[in-house]
Amino acid sequence: MAILQNTDLRILIVDDQDSVRLVLAEQLIKMGVREVVQARSAIEAIEMFAAHKPDIVLLDIQMPGHSGHWIAEQIRNMDGGHWTPIIFLTGLDSDEDLWEGIRVGGDDYLIKPVRSTVLAAKLRAMQRLLTMQRRLVSVTEELYEANKRLNSLIERDALTGLINRRGFDRILHEQILLARRHRLPLTLMICDIDFFKQYNDTLGHPEGDLCLQTVSKVLGSVCQRPTDTACRVGGEEFALVLPNTPRSGAMMFARALTEVLASRGIVHPASSVSGVVTVSGGITTCVPDEQTSNLGMVTRADEALYAAKAQGRNNFFSYELQLTAKEHLAQR
Ligand SMILES: [Mg+2]
Incomplete structure (x- = not known):
């Protein structure tokens, strides 16, 4: 049967x-x-x-x-x-x-x-x-699986392919918790392109977009460890989340980034600090504790970014060391 x-x-x-x-x-x-x-x-x-x-x-x-x-x-x-x-x-x-x-x-x-x-x-x-x-x-x-793919798309910036603001918030939060648990230093850098408005005004927005894409590639290329993350958090503003990176390591990283970008030689006819596209950046580094938050780290990095701009741009400034990356190099 x-x-x-x-x-x-x-x-x-x-x-x-x-x-x-x-x-x-x-x-x-x-x-x-x-x-x-x-x-x-x-x-x-x-x-x-x-x-x-x-x-x-x-x-x-x-x-x-x-x-x-x-x-x-x-x-x-x-x-x-x-x-x-x-x-x-x-x-x-x-x-x-x-x-x-x-x-x-x-x-x-x-x-x-x-x-x-x-x-x-x-x-x-x-x-x-x-x-x-x-x-x-x-x-x-x-x-x-489809949901996972969708979530990763939601966290991508369409123009540059970097992680967007939403992804940045999540990743920074996760890395703060991880660094706190393992008692490791966590570095956040926020940087923006010097005189980007003038770049756009002079060369037009399509060129501006190309510039953003090239700078993004440079940022992505210097983030070599799998946990380093480059994000585009605003128009011409970027953030780098660098786990297990101490203050001096962050300074070296910033100088390397500055050099790689300079070597690309993206002509900037309206910059008053250089003939090519440059960035200014603020750095904060800490071993997170219970008080450490996204907002606190972003605020410190922003404050350091303003200091870098005030000191002539095309440079990075460390909130904790109160030094620019160039001054840090000269001290060594
Ligand atoms: Mg029975």
């Missing part, structure tokens, strides 16, 4: 009566079920369930020791996010047991002695539900 749609099933039979298990197993094998495993007690049932991960469980209600209800509850807990159909095996005289069985997580019931056609019909119905459930799980997983 080829009743089942697909016999690639593993079925666990739990019953304390040997004869019931043997007859059921024989019926299932005749229907072409691939694998039948058997348990005669609650403890065995739990072990078999964990070891064999059956597709369907046929579960006797009346058993010495723990009842089938108890086993069903354990199986539901072990299932996690999955669902394994449970079909109870019961006598004719136990409606209350049956109700309790469905309440604790059973899906259907069979009355003993079990007739082959009824057994096959129930298995087929459960199989259909299983197929639907598996399809649902795979759609859910696809949705989860």
Whole structure:
């Protein structure tokens, strides 16, 4: 009797009566079920369930020791996010047991002695539900992946490909917590392009966009460690989040960035500090504690950025060292 749609099933039979298990197993094998495993007690049932991960469980209600209800509850807990159909095996005289069985997580019931056609019909119905459930799980997983991709797009700046303001806020917050836990220095740099308004006014906005893209590439290229993050947080304003970077390391980083950008030689006809595009930056470095916040770090980096501008631009200024990157180099 080829009743089942697909016999690639593993079925666990739990019953304390040997004869019931043997007859059921024989019926299932005749229907072409691939694998039948058997348990005669609650403890065995739990072990078999964990070891064999059956597709369907046929579960006797009346058993010495723990009842089938108890086993069903354990199986539901072990299932996690999955669902394994449970079909109870019961006598004719136990409606209350049956109700309790469905309440604790059973899906259907069979009355003993079990007739082959009824057994096959129930298995087929459960199989259909299983197929639907598996399809649902795979759609859910696809949705989860799509959501992840969408989230990463939401945090990208379209023009430059850098992390945008929204991503910056999240990443800085996460890095503050991480650095606090590991007691490591965290550096934040905020920089902007010197005389960018004049650049746009002189060369036009399309050129301005190209300039932003080139500067972004430079910022991205100097962020070499996987945890270093370059972000575009405003029109011509950028932020670099540099975990595990102490004050002097931040100064070296700033000088390297300045040199790489200068070597690109993007002509800036309206700059009063250089013939090429330059940036000014503010640096703050700390080992975060309970008081450290995004706002606090951004405020300190901003203040340092104003100091860098006040001291002639094309330079970085450290809030904690109260020095520019060039002064820091001269001191060494
Ligand atoms: Mg029994």
